[in-house]
Amino acid sequence: MSRGANWDILVLGGTVLTMEPGSSPIRSGAVAIADGRIAAVGPAEELLEMAPSGEVLNAGNCLILPGLVNTHSHLAMTVLRGIADDLPLKQWLESHIWPAEKEHMSREVVRVGTELAVAEQLLGGVTTTTDMYFFGDEVCEVLVGAGMRGVVAESLIGFATPRCAGPDEMLERQRELIEAYRDHHLITPSVAAHAPYSVSAADLVREAELAEEYGVPMQIHLAETRWEVEKLLADKGMSPVAYLADLGVLSDRTVAAHCVHVSPEDIGLLAEFETRVSHNPVSNLKLASGVSPVPALVQAGVTVGLGTDGAASNNGLNLLRDMQLAALLHKGVACDPTVLPARAMVEMATSRGARVLGLDSRIGTLSEGLEADLICVAVEGPHAAPMYDPFSHLVFAARATDVRHVMIGGRVVVRNRVILTLDRERVESQVRALSEKIRPS
Numbered sequence: 001m002s003r004g005a006n007w008d009i010l011v012l013g014g015t016v017l018t019m020e021p022g023s024s025p026i027r028s029g030a031v032a033i034a035d036g037r038i039a040a041v042g043p044a045e046e047l048l049e050m051a052p053s054g055e056v057l058n059a060g061n062c063l064i065l066p067g068l069v070n071t072h073s074h075l076a077m078t079v080l081r082g083i084a085d086d087l088p089l090k091q092w093l094e095s096h097i098w099p100a101e102k103e104h105m106s107r108e109v110v111r112v113g114t115e116l117a118v119a120e121q122l123l124g125g126v127t128t129t130t131d132m133y134f135f136g137d138e139v140c141e142v143l144v145g146a147g148m149r150g151v152v153a154e155s156l157i158g159f160a161t162p163r164c165a166g167p168d169e170m171l172e173r174q175r176e177l178i179e180a181y182r183d184h185h186l187i188t189p190s191v192a193a194h195a196p197y198s199v200s201a202a203d204l205v206r207e208a209e210l211a212e213e214y215g216v217p218m219q220i221h222l223a224e225t226r227w228e229v230e231k232l233l234a235d236k237g238m239s240p241v242a243y244l245a246d247l248g249v250l251s252d253r254t255v256a257a258h259c260v261h262v263s264p265e266d267i268g269l270l271a272e273f274e275t276r277v278s279h280n281p282v283s284n285l286k287l288a289s290g291v292s293p294v295p296a297l298v299q300a301g302v303t304v305g306l307g308t309d310g311a312a313s314n315n316g317l318n319l320l321r322d323m324q325l326a327a328l329l330h331k332g333v334a335c336d337p338t339v340l341p342a343r344a345m346v347e348m349a350t351s352r353g354a355r356v357l358g359l360d361s362r363i364g365t366l367s368e369g370l371e372a373d374l375i376c377v378a379v380e381g382p383h384a385a386p387m388y389d390p391f392s393h394l395v396f397a398a399r400a401t402d403v404r405h406v407m408i409g410g411r412v413v414v415r416n417r418v419i420l421t422l423d424r425e426r427v428e429s430q431v432r433a434l435s436e437k438i439r440p441s
């Protein structure tokens, strides 16, 4: 760092949580951004002494931390928010979600549903999202237009989707998406297989080979319900995790969503293959799938991040709220308040989430040289006073509506709670009009 530093933006005035291992909060801190990357982090007075050029983003009375990372979602399912509740997964999927998707999920609907998901997540401090759904190219266009980071895949499943006639076409669309978005600054193309019970063994292997060929993440739902475990035991004689391990599908590229019904042997396999796990507590609770043994996974050395799942099984994309719920849930289940302490939960929502998606060399901490994805969370209002410990505050007291500014790759996309890159009101009214077609009132 030198005097007269040439910075594009100085985020100034709050308490900085870099989320680097062992780091302490920097009170009255600042983060300097140049060329989309973090150029300097430190006490505000030190950075100001360097007489920087560039814009100042006022983060007074804020916590400044890495943007939240949502490791599992189906973005366009926002249009199905609340369409069917109080049902178990199998009935919910087969009688409600899959028929509604078949009838309504066109390219245009995916576009507006994804826009709504982007708006909701940006305002809630999520800077990186995942998507496994249909019309992945359309999803990528929406994310790039809004300046949001995403790990995106066209979904592979053993029957026709609104876009593709069958697995061959799905794999082809996946390959096209990977080719189109390799080395993109915001989009990480991915592959995604729906689940061990809904994709054939041969297609699971082809999917893992495609991920390996291009070095991209492979998303999959895994061990979500007791039904799935019983089905795999009956059909294959193995648990879902053991089945994927046996097929040679598990690796450190695998992003396994849920992992609710996993045995100690399964946890051993996930650790051995360095498989990443996306914990989706709200979806698992709402569908009564169960509770993932996250403390045991973490104890075994498995990298666990947080996910919302789609808005039809959540019914929001509010990762901050889900982090708070996860913290409480595992303490209650374990009857142990020391389980998953506050700082570990904030890591799960930021740096660990980045590692789950294979993005930890680019984002996840506020470290010099990394891409500048950060959020400023205001510590204001009766619910936010006083604040003794910033990690405790984020996990037990903060609200998504406290998110004031959001920056992705050095670009301010939300300023003073206004999205600068997307017309939120237009999107909301389009989705409301659409819901009248999906289910006329």
Ligand SMILES: [Zn+2]
Pocket (backbone or CB within 6 Å): 072, 073, 074, 221, 257, 309, 310
């Ligand atoms: Zn899901």
